[in-house]
Amino acid sequence: MTRGWGRLTPYLFILPAAAIYGIFLVAPLAQTAVMSLWSWNGLTPDYSWVGLDNYVRLLTDSAVWSAALNNLRWVVLAVFPILIGLGLAVLLHQARPAGRGVYRALFFLPYVLATVVVALAWGWIYHPTFGTLNSALRALGLDQLTQNWLGDPQLALTALATAANWTGFGFCMTLFLSGLNTIDPSLYDAAKVDGASTWQRFRHITLPALANTMNAVVLIVFINTVRVFDIVFVLTAGGPAGATEVLGTKIYRETFQNLDIGYGSAIAMLMALIILLTSVVYLRLRERDA
Amino acid sequence: MNRATHAAGRTMIHVVLIVVAFVSIAPVAVIVSIALKTNTELATNPLGLPQRWLFSNFAEAWVEAGIGRYILNSIIVVLPTLVIVVVVASLAGYAFALLRFPGRDILFAVFLIGLTLPAVSIVIALSFIQQSMGLFNTLPGLILAEAALCIPLAVFLMRAAFRDLPGELREAVLVDGGTEVTSLVRVMFPLARPAVSAVTVLTFLTVWNDYLLPLVLINTESLRTIPLGLAFLKTAFTADVVLIAASTTLAAIPSIVIYALLQRQFISGITQGSIK
Numbered sequence: 001m002t003r004g005w006g007r008l009t010p011y012l013f014i015l016p017a018a019a020i021y022g023i024f025l026v027a028p029l030a031q032t033a034v035m036s037l038w039s040w041n042g043l044t045p046d047y048s049w050v051g052l053d054n055y056v057r058l059l060t061d062s063a064v065w066s067a068a069l070n071n072l073r074w075v076v077l078a079v080f081p082i083l084i085g086l087g088l089a090v091l092l093h094q095a096r097p098a099g100r101g102v103y104r105a106l107f108f109l110p111y112v113l114a115t116v117v118v119a120l121a122w123g124w125i126y127h128p129t130f131g132t133l134n135s136a137l138r139a140l141g142l143d144q145l146t147q148n149w150l151g152d153p154q155l156a157l158t159a160l161a162t163a164a165n166w167t168g169f170g171f172c173m174t175l176f177l178s179g180l181n182t183i184d185p186s187l188y189d190a191a192k193v194d195g196a197s198t199w200q201r202f203r204h205i206t207l208p209a210l211a212n213t214m215n216a217v218v219l220i221v222f223i224n225t226v227r228v229f230d231i232v233f234v235l236t237a238g239g240p241a242g243a244t245e246v247l248g249t250k251i252y253r254e255t256f257q258n259l260d261i262g263y264g265s266a267i268a269m270l271m272a273l274i275i276l277l278t279s280v281v282y283l284r285l286r287e288r289d290a
Numbered sequence: 291m292n293r294a295t296h297a298a299g300r301t302m303i304h305v306v307l308i309v310v311a312f313v314s315i316a317p318v319a320v321i322v323s324i325a326l327k328t329n330t331e332l333a334t335n336p337l338g339l340p341q342r343w344l345f346s347n348f349a350e351a352w353v354e355a356g357i358g359r360y361i362l363n364s365i366i367v368v369l370p371t372l373v374i375v376v377v378v379a380s381l382a383g384y385a386f387a388l389l390r391f392p393g394r395d396i397l398f399a400v401f402l403i404g405l406t407l408p409a410v411s412i413v414i415a416l417s418f419i420q421q422s423m424g425l426f427n428t429l430p431g432l433i434l435a436e437a438a439l440c441i442p443l444a445v446f447l448m449r450a451a452f453r454d455l456p457g458e459l460r461e462a463v464l465v466d467g468g469t470e471v472t473s474l475v476r477v478m479f480p481l482a483r484p485a486v487s488a489v490t491v492l493t494f495l496t497v498w499n500d501y502l503l504p505l506v507l508i509n510t511e512s513l514r515t516i517p518l519g520l521a522f523l524k525t526a527f528t529a530d531v532v533l534i535a536a537s538t539t540l541a542a543i544p545s546i547v548i549y550a551l552l553q554r555q556f557i558s559g560i561t562q563g564s565i566k
Contacts, residue, residue, distance in 0.1 A: 016377070027415075032411060088307075107310060109318075109546070130332060131336070135337045175561060227408035272411040
């Protein structure tokens with residue numbers, strides 16, 4: 001009797017987590033996969049089986065490609081917070097300036113704010129007439145540099161990415177700092193004794209030690225950029241004229257506005273696959289290196 | 291000479307750090323300064339500090355814009371989610387770390403999938419499932435959905451924490467006639483406190499700041515959480531910038547206060563959650 005229960009113990013321990021996770025995350029994923037094979041408006045009971053048609057359509061839909069391209073542009077722009085975060089971490093760690101705890105706390109602050117708060121703050125900064133950025137440019141006599149930051153298709157994506165990057169650089173810095181703290185300080189002393197320059201110490205001690213952290217940071221930033229939704233939806237909703245449409249807002253538009261549930265689900269599966277495959281490949285590579 | 295360049299270098303470092311610190315807080319300062327002005331003053335003096343600090347704007351945001359209600363809803367959602375996630379992830383993490391049973395690795399791999407799954411991919415199906423269960427447009431429904439989103443990382447962190455603890459502690463409890471539950475509750479859970487605080491911080495941040503799940507799962511005004519309510523105000527009160535700024539400030543205060551109080555836990559929580 002006890003033995004029977006004992007054998008069940010592990011499963012009973014996992015059951016509550018598995019139930020919530022299974023019903024509200026795995027089941028929706030499975031249902032999304034099924035819905036992507038149907039054509040349905042989500043309202044009336046008439047749905048029809050279309051097989052892989054939604055996926056074929058997706059591959060030939062220039063709007064999906066342009067949304068994916070915007071995600072890709074955003075990934076490129078997301079290199080800045082990584083580099084800035086790396087620079088700040090090395091600066092705080094090597095130079096040990098006074099008050100570095102305060103600096104670190106301030107740099108990380110934007111990360112704890114809700115994306116909607118960030119979006120509203122930057123929406124005001126970018127406002128064409130009264131916004132902080134244009135007002136500041138005018139006050140400096142640089143009127144010719146004022147822009148309609150979020151209204152100009154040439155600038156909107158960069159403006160959005162900048163707002164998002166503002167929340168990210170302190171996050172990257174924090175991760176790099178924790179990586180730097182694992183380096184044995186005696187390595188630097190030994191290198192100094194051997195006459196290594198500051199650059200050589202950075203190149204041959206600091207950078208190699210940060211390799212794992214760098215991989216994690218790049219993966220996290222990549223995933224967050226591919227699935228970005230909130231800040232775009234609140235600030236530009238994909239506009240002007242699709243200039244800031246990303247896969248996330250495209251999924252939302254197809255399912256909730258065009259009521260094309262099947263097609264939206266196919267794009268959703270595409271996004272989930274991109275992220276899943278990248279993560280698996282990344283983890284495999286890391287295991288091989290380790 | 292050498293000392294002079296050294297001092298110059300020090301100064302340069304501080305100049306860089308102060309500029310970055312300014313950039314870090316400027317957008318927050320902008321919103322707070324707008325929140326204290328009138329709409330008329332905002333048009334004529336968009337950059338400077340307010341001439342008179344109108345703290346009454348916050349009272350207006352609390353009452354008229356309904357921010358108080360939204361913040362209360364967010365608290366009602368966050369607290370139970372935290373309890374659920376910590377409890378179920380501790381149980382599951384303990385089993386995955388310390389117990390041997392058939393199917394363990396496959397089950398754990400299924401949890402790992404959730405680590406990177408984008409919420410935007412599954413929200414429409416999630417809303418259909420909640421509709422069929424009668425949970426759609428209810429706070430309990432939102433709580434369960436948020437918990438599901440946080441469980442994979444929480445299970446992962448708790449498993450890692452339990453695995454790093456000495457297994458002899460558990461065996462000692464079992465030899466003394468205790469059960470796995472006693473071992474978890476009395477010994478292992480208290481020792482895993484750093485991981486518990488990491489899970490708490492990450493769950494709080496995810497749920498308090500989440501916009502997408504409430505956007506899709508809640509459509510009654512009185513049930514809106516703070517991010518959803520704020521985004522709604524933006525479209526409803528387009529002309530009243532000051533009211534929106536005051537509401538945004540009120541929405542940001544809880545995050546900033548909790549971060550200021552628990553800064554170390556936040557930073558170690560984020561680090562563990564990302565690097566492990």
